[in-house]
Amino acid sequence: MSEPAPRDTFNIRLRRLSHYVTNAVIVGIIRTGLALPYAARIRSVGWVVQHVIGPVAGYRKRALDNLALVRPDLTPQARAQIASACLNNVGRTFIENYSADDFPRRMARNVPRGAGVEPLRAATDNGQAVILVTGHFGNYEATRAALVAQGYNIGGLYRDMKNPYFNAHYVKTMEAFGGPVFPQGRRGTAGFVRHLKDGGLLVLLFDQHVQKAPILDFMGQPARTAVSAAELALRYNALLIPFYGLRQPDGLSFDTVLEAPVPHSDPETMTLALNDSLSARVRDNPEQWFWVHRRWRSHES
Incomplete structure (x- = not known):
């Protein structure tokens, strides 16, 4: 194998340095936040992401662009308010998920509600697999933490971050909430499927752009x-239950909700039902969805 060209070597080193510096800033924010009392921690990091990181990183502009596409009926001022609140929620969610002791302990007080609670209990009693599906809305870890506190063993599938330094500790935060987590790809999928076959519970987030996925x-x-959640549910006769952790007006507590299982039909119909479920939640609480993702891209990608 030939050695990389000097220019390529320089770019690799520059990218590595960029990842290192970015992670150092993130770790600094995390450590500073964790040194504060819980409520001050959540509010402070929410403020920092809303007023500093979001605008500098381009997340605010992306949120505004997405809002202009989806909600042209709103005034620019209304879209700006939603974008600001969205960034605040992103920051709060980030530091909550790094509060590996405090956040799960607070969520343990929550009793999940909704039409999916009894089907979930019956399925686990009977050894039937369950796939819990949600989006980047509210705090998606709130309901998982509440269920883990009730004794459920819930695994998850995650997408590796591009920054390897950040990814190393990011994965540990997910593991802290209980249940195994698996990276996307052949190795992770094998463990994910094995957990499902054994009648395990799994969490999937489905609301990001996936190349070559159906439109x-x-x-x-x-x-x-991605229709993978529905495909897995059909293949392994698993319940497919939408769930949400809705942030409450105090900015610190959550309503943890399990919706009725999506009936089995075909992958696209079932995934459309998931899209409709999340869309309804976003219509009711638009500031709680992560508008910062590049959700709508060219159909040619």
């Missing part, structure tokens, strides 16, 4: 949407 309606716009 389905999401909030009135065509979006490439």
